[in-house]
Every structure is written in structure tokens, then in C-alpha cells.
Amino acid sequence: MDAAGTDWSQRYLAVLATQRQLSPHTLDAYRRDLAELAALCGQADWTRVRQADIRRASARLHSQGVSARTIARKLSSWRGFFGWLAHQTTLTANPVDSVRAPKRPKSLPKALSVDDAVHLVASTARPAAMPTPAELCDRAMFELLYSSGLRVSELAGLDLHYQAGPPPSLGWLELDGAEVSVTGKGNKRRTVPVGSHALAALRAWLAVRPAAADGSLALFLNQRARRMSARVIQLRLKQHALRVGTAVQVHPHVLRHSFASHLLQSSGDLRAVQDLLGHASITSTQVYTALDFQHLAAVYDQAHPRAKMK
Structure with missing residues (x-):
């Protein structure tokens, strides 16, 4: 919620459900991603989240052993939310822009003996x-x-x-x-x-x-x-x-x-x-x-x- 008590994450999920018609499973994933970000940032007001908060959240997930692929997916989810939020509020910049997931370890090609x-x-x-x-x-x-x-x-x-x-x-x-x-x-x-x-x-x-x-x-x-x-x-x-x-x-x-x-x-x-x-x-x-x-x-x-x- 912001200072006025608006729960922007719920409004965003409603938009995803009605306008984009995402499946319940996908909506649950977005809901979890946003709840996790709120917990990682310790911030109830989405309009006050900054790029430094996103970087710290990404680094914390990485330190917890979350895979680079999963972190990249979460960043994409967060980026979409803040892009939408910028059109609804006075938010001037998307805090997820320019934040990249950790590099994925390059797997070796499979070779037979x-x-x-x-x-x-x-x-x-x-x-x-x-x-x-x-x-x-x-x-x-x-x-x-x-x-x-x-x-x-x-x-x-x-x-x-x-x-x-x-x-x-x-x-x-x-x-x-x-x-x-x-x-x-x-x-x-x-x-x-x-x-x-x-x-x-x-x-x-x-x-x-x-x-x-x-x-x-x-x-x-x-x-x-x-x-x-x-x-x-x-x-x-x-x-x-x-x-x-x-x-x-x-x-x-x-x-x-x-x-x-x-x-x-x-x-x-x-x-x-x-x-x-x-x-x-x-x-x-x-x-x-x-x-x-x-x-x-x-x-x-x-x-x-x-x-x-x-």
C-alpha cells in the first residue's frame, strides 16, 4: 500500500486477471513474487522502492542459493509491475531497469566417452x-x-x-x-x-x-x-x-x-x-x-x- 492506503499489488493482479486473462497458476506466481519483494525490501509503499532496494533483493536471493534463472524470472515479474505502476502514480523511473540477474553458470556440453x-x-x-x-x-x-x-x-x-x-x-x-x-x-x-x-x-x-x-x-x-x-x-x-x-x-x-x-x-x-x-x-x-x-x-x-x- 502507499501512503493513501492503495494496495497497488492487488490492483495490478486484478489487471492481469481481467485484461491479460492470465491463468490462476500464473497469477499465483506473480502474487508470490510481489509478496517476496515486499518482504525483502521491508517496504509497504511500492512508490518508495528504489533501484538499490531491487539490487539488494536480488543479491539476497542469490546468497540464499536461488538459481540465476529464477532470479531473472522474478526481476521480469517485478519490472512489469513497476512499469505498470509508473502509469498509475507519480513514480518516475522503473527501479528494476538496469538490474540484471547473476550470470548463469555455463554448463558443459555433453560428450560421450x-x-x-x-x-x-x-x-x-x-x-x-x-x-x-x-x-x-x-x-x-x-x-x-x-x-x-x-x-x-x-x-x-x-x-x-x-x-x-x-x-x-x-x-x-x-x-x-x-x-x-x-x-x-x-x-x-x-x-x-x-x-x-x-x-x-x-x-x-x-x-x-x-x-x-x-x-x-x-x-x-x-x-x-x-x-x-x-x-x-x-x-x-x-x-x-x-x-x-x-x-x-x-x-x-x-x-x-x-x-x-x-x-x-x-x-x-x-x-x-x-x-x-x-x-x-x-x-x-x-x-x-x-x-x-x-x-x-x-x-x-x-x-x-x-x-x-x-
Whole structure:
């Protein structure tokens, strides 16, 4: 309430309910956020809340272990309230403006171990049977994802060979040169090598690949003989991982992360990994150095005689 006894928070919640027609669950969240702010600020008059009060409230929540994501949501809720209040009262500035939530800790990309990655891409659904064309296609796609660190969109856009157009090829396979050329983010072209196992899987797929129904040069085709979409590749990899018993949920970017992590572990050449991934800035690639340290820490824990002291 303000000095005149007006309960602005209740009026605001009424506006949200009637004009914006928010759900009862969302209204309860706004109500809790405003009640929490009133308690943190120790202030009954909303028009007297200042930016310093909001900063202290945010810092206090952070010290209590509230996640950065939750604090950001609360700040957004408070910002909306004070923006509305400025149109109803003499409040001249929104005290939540320029107040930012604490930075969220950057989570490391998920990467498989070398053994798990190899088992995933090398396994077949029916080891004792002759693989079907669909299985050969899957094997070639998964081997190529791990071999060359491609984005799933880059994999889906590959052609059998370069075509000047129209439309021109965004990516293509050069089987004799053991490489693929792809167009990544920012329309940047790069060429990456293809490993021997991926080449063998590609040759096996090309031996049974039907002609595309639309006459395109798409390298990977779905069951209707049309270009495989990124979404279908994602679903087929997920299903394959479940069939072969991979312990974690796998999507195409996991194989890209695994490619980068394993290459960095073996070579230590961060710049080369950056070029192969097609990162515009090396800061995007540096996250894999943390994955590399995880590998070193695991080796230390397993091998060092003093690593597991009771």
C-alpha cells in the first residue's frame, strides 16, 4: 500500500486477471513474487522502492542459493509491475531497469566417452542379419557426424557432389578426397576430413542408395526417397541409441561435442578444433578445454596412487 492506503499489488493482479486473462497458476506466481519483494525490501509503499532496494533483493536471493534463472524470472515479474505502476502514480523511473540477474553458470556440453561413441556409431540394429538400406543410411550418417563434427543441419544439406545450381549445393561429399564441404552458421563454407570408418560406411550406403524421388542429389534419403530432414535424423539417432543400449540420451550435437572433445584430448590443438567445428570465435571452442580437464581428472583419479585416499 502507499501512503493513501492503495494496495497497488492487488490492483495490478486484478489487471492481469481481467485484461491479460492470465491463468490462476500464473497469477499465483506473480502474487508470490510481489509478496517476496515486499518482504525483502521491508517496504509497504511500492512508490518508495528504489533501484538499490531491487539490487539488494536480488543479491539476497542469490546468497540464499536461488538459481540465476529464477532470479531473472522474478526481476521480469517485478519490472512489469513497476512499469505498470509508473502509469498509475507519480513514480518516475522503473527501479528494476538496469538490474540484471547473476550470470548463469555455463554448463558443459555433453560428450560421450570414446568407447561409448565408437559403440554407438559402429553398432548395427541386427548384427547377425544383412543390414537394410535404411540401416546402412543410418550407419553412414552417424559415422559421418562423429567423424567430422558436423551440425545436423549441415549433414542434412549434403549432396552427392557439388552442383552449381540452381539451387547451388550447400554441402557435398568428395569421396575420393575423403572430405566434405559444408556451409555453416553465418553462411561460412568449410571443408573437413572424413575418417576411414565413415568412408567405408558411406560407400556401403551409396551402393544401395536409390535415386531421389525428386531427382535431387541429396546424399541421405528417407524412406520416401527424399532428402532426410534434420528432425528425422535426430529421431533416428535417438532410436538407434536406445536400441544399442547407450546409457545417456543422445542427439546429433552430442556426437559433435564428442568429436571436439576427443580430438582435443588427442591433439591439444584448440585452433584446429575451432576450424573443424566452424566456430567464428575461439571462445566458443574453449569450452572443450574444460571437457579435456575432466578427462585428465578422470585419468588421475583412476591411476594416481594417492587419488583415492580414505
